[in-house]
Amino acid sequence: xxxxxxxxxxPTPGPSGGSAGSAGAPSSGGGGAAGNASAGATNGGGGVSAxxxxxxxxxxxxxxxxxxxxxxxxDPLAALPMSIKDTGLFPAAPDLSQHSARMLxxxxxxxxxxxxxxxxxxxxxxxxxxxxNTDRASWAFPQGTIFVKTFFDDTGPxxxxxxxxxxxxxxxxxxxxxxxxxxxxxxxxxxxLVVNDIDxxxxxxxxxxxxxxRTQGGQPFMINGGQPFEHMLPSRxxxxxxxxxxxxxxxxxxxxxxxxxNAKLTPDAATTQLQAFADxxxxxxxxxxxxxxxxxxxxxxxxLLRIKRFVFGNCASCHHGDGNFDMRPDVFVENTVGKxxxxxxxxxxxxxxxxxxxxPATSVLYVQMQRTxxxxxxxxxxxxxxxxxxxLADVAVEQTSLKDVxxxxxxxPPQ
Ligand code: HEC
Ligand code: HEC
Numbered sequence: 001x002x003x004x005x006x007x008x009x010x011p012t013p014g015p016s017g018g019s020a021g022s023a024g025a026p027s028s029g030g031g032g033a034a035g036n037a038s039a040g041a042t043n044g045g046g047g048v049s050a051x052x053x054x055x056x057x058x059x060x061x062x063x064x065x066x067x068x069x070x071x072x073x074x075d076p077l078a079a080l081p082m083s084i085k086d087t088g089l090f091p092a093a094p095d096l097s098q099h100s101a102r103m104l105x106x107x108x109x110x111x112x113x114x115x116x117x118x119x120x121x122x123x124x125x126x127x128x129x130x131x132x133n134t135d136r137a138s139w140a141f142p143q144g145t146i147f148v149k150t151f152f153d154d155t156g157p158x159x160x161x162x163x164x165x166x167x168x169x170x171x172x173x174x175x176x177x178x179x180x181x182x183x184x185x186x187x188x189x190x191x192x193l194v195v196n197d198i199d200x201x202x203x204x205x206x207x208x209x210x211x212x213x214r215t216q217g218g219q220p221f222m223i224n225g226g227q228p229f230e231h232m233l234p235s236r237x238x239x240x241x242x243x244x245x246x247x248x249x250x251x252x253x254x255x256x257x258x259x260x261x262n263a264k265l266t267p268d269a270a271t272t273q274l275q276a277f278a279d280x281x282x283x284x285x286x287x288x289x290x291x292x293x294x295x296x297x298x299x300x301x302x303x304l305l306r307i308k309r310f311v312f313g314n315c316a317s318c319h320h321g322d323g324n325f326d327m328r329p330d331v332f333v334e335n336t337v338g339k340x341x342x343x344x345x346x347x348x349x350x351x352x353x354x355x356x357x358x359x360p361a362t363s364v365l366y367v368q369m370q371r372t373x374x375x376x377x378x379x380x381x382x383x384x385x386x387x388x389x390x391x392l393a394d395v396a397v398e399q400t401s402l403k404d405v406x407x408x409x410x411x412x413p414p415q
Contacts, residue, residue, distance in 0.1 A: 073100050076126050076144035077173050079198070084166060084182045084191040089122075089148060094188030096120065096150060096163060102127075103148070104282070106273050108255030109263035110313030115231050115396040116212035116223040117151040118161055123256060124148065125282065133283040136258055136292070138251050145171040147253055153210035153231075156188065163188050164210055165233050169243065169253060174198055177252045179239040183208065195236050202236040212396070224395045231393055238390040246317035254317055259292035294329045300411070303404050308332050310401040314388060325354075336365055338415050347382045357412035366405050371397050 065074035071088025072078060081087060092098035103122040111119070125131070126144035133139045149167045156162035163184040172178040178198065182191035183206060194206050213226035223229065246254045261274040271279070278287035294312060296305035308329040311319075319327040325342055326335055336355040341348055341364055352362045360366040364384060371386040371394040386394060 072146060073102055073124060076124065076146055076170070080168070080180050080193055080196060082193050084184075084193075089166075093190065094156075094163070096188075104277070104280075105265075106256065106261065106277075107263075107265060108257075108260035108313075110260065110309045111255070112391075113310075113314055113398040113401075114151060114391065115210065115229075115393050116221070116398075117153055117164065117210065117231075119152070120150045121255065122148045123282075130284050131282055133258075133285050133287075136288065137249075138247075139253075139257065139283075141171050141253060143171050143173065143176075145253075147256065153212055154214045155211050159214060163191070164208060164231065166191055167239075169239075172197075177243065177247070179236050179243070181206075181233050183233060194233060195239075197236055200236075205235040205238065206233040207231070208233060229393055229395050231396075232391075234391055241390050242317045242388075245323065246320070248322045249320045257292075258288070259294070259312075262291040262293055296329075300408070303408055304333070307401065307404050307408055310398070310404070314398075314401075318388070337412060345383055346385075348384065349382060352382075355409055355412070358410060358414050360406045360409040363409050366402075366409055369397065369402055369405060371395075 065071070068088060069075060070078060070081075070086065072080075073088050084090060085093070088100075089103070090096050090099065099122070103124055105120070105122055107121065124146040126142055129142040129144070131139050131141055131145075147169045151164050151167075152161035153164050154161065165184065166182040168180040168182075170178045170180070175197070179195060180193060180197060181195035183194045184191040195204065207230050209228045210231045211226065211228045212221070212223035214221050243252050243254060246252060251257050258274060261277065262272050264271070265273050265276070269276070272287075272291070274287045274291055277283065294305065294309050296302075296308055298304040311327050311332055312329055316328050318324045321328075321331075337357060339354045341352075341354055346364065348364050349362070352364055352367075354365045355363045365387075368384055368387040371392070386392070
């Protein structure tokens, strides 16, 4: 018995194949002029229409809950157990592709880059409930909504994906957004709760060794030369740094929004994920005819569009003008090119700007994105910090975007 809802298997195992195409290299999928990342989102997961369970569940699901009432699928507000087995979410671990049909898989576009790891994401709505999408910039999720995101490196059998951590955010009772992290054991049979929003140390972060070494889009894809490196399971406070900050101007559930769902799950899907979820009855209102998207008219074969998309996916949760300077797509160029830094805690050398046309080496934005390359004494003396400041290993910069930023700055005419 699998808990609530009939079981459903994703067609591909683990993090569903090509999801890394979108996660790892924004340019590989979403960069094109169409602004549609479908090529990257070749996620073969159960997907939007998984098993027909839909948002509302079914009589069968209710029956299942009589048998396994403690599953999070049945009792979404229950205390989170120490063992992920007891959540009922991954009954066939180490095969994480087996899951209840009520777990709706999706791939946000653009995604967050996370040390080169592949990811698998699910939305679980409480039975019979819908998302209120009246406010297009900030949807309202019913209490008991749970998002589940698992991160995989490449150390499974024969280099297959191996789960490292599973993060959860729940619209809970104690707070509207509760954050949790489970850490997987070596053979991927179980995971242990290491971050518990309800109690525990909110600054606890857990180092783990991961290895990124796979073939992606026909090319070898490695971080740190394919050697192990340290990845941090973020603290409760770090979750807040990105998620609560994003919630100040948009949603605390960052990735499940109109713009990021406005892309197909697979290239041959009939509709966008947004439309498919609307059709499956996940929202109160129909999907808008003109869903939010990121555009750019530059004649640079999509480079600035790719950069805007990367920055939206990786920086704009903090850099939206409320606290940190605004790098959302419409104002990204205006607020960076030729503009001095404004943060009081950053003191770049004389002449450095966020973006110095023609010169990446004195452009704070580029230098901070390089992470390990911040040259001393600039790094320490000028308090330049790797960006984003949380959630990334210094060795694991997303190289495609970094090169795009370098090329873009280099090509900008001097002012
Ligand atoms: C560096 C910023 C950052 C940090 C730190 C961070 N997240 Fe996220 N998270 C994101 C972004 C951006 C997305 C959406 C894009 C994606 O899924 O690739 C996301 C997505 C998620 C999702 C899927 C639902 C959603 O909101 O889109 C879950 C669950 C999640 N994060 C949990 C956590 C937890 C728990 C922590 C802390 C332990 C955490 N995250 C730390 C940026 C961050
Ligand atoms: C978790 C929140 C967060 C994320 C995500 C983030 N930043 Fe920042 N950023 C900050 C904070 C806070 C500062 C203020 C200075 C400091 O504390 O170092 C800052 C400062 C900066 C500055 C210099 C300050 C200025 O006024 O110009 C630049 C440039 C910058 N960030 C670029 C980026 C880029 C590019 C990304 C994405 C690749 C990014 N940041 C992602 C929080 C964030």
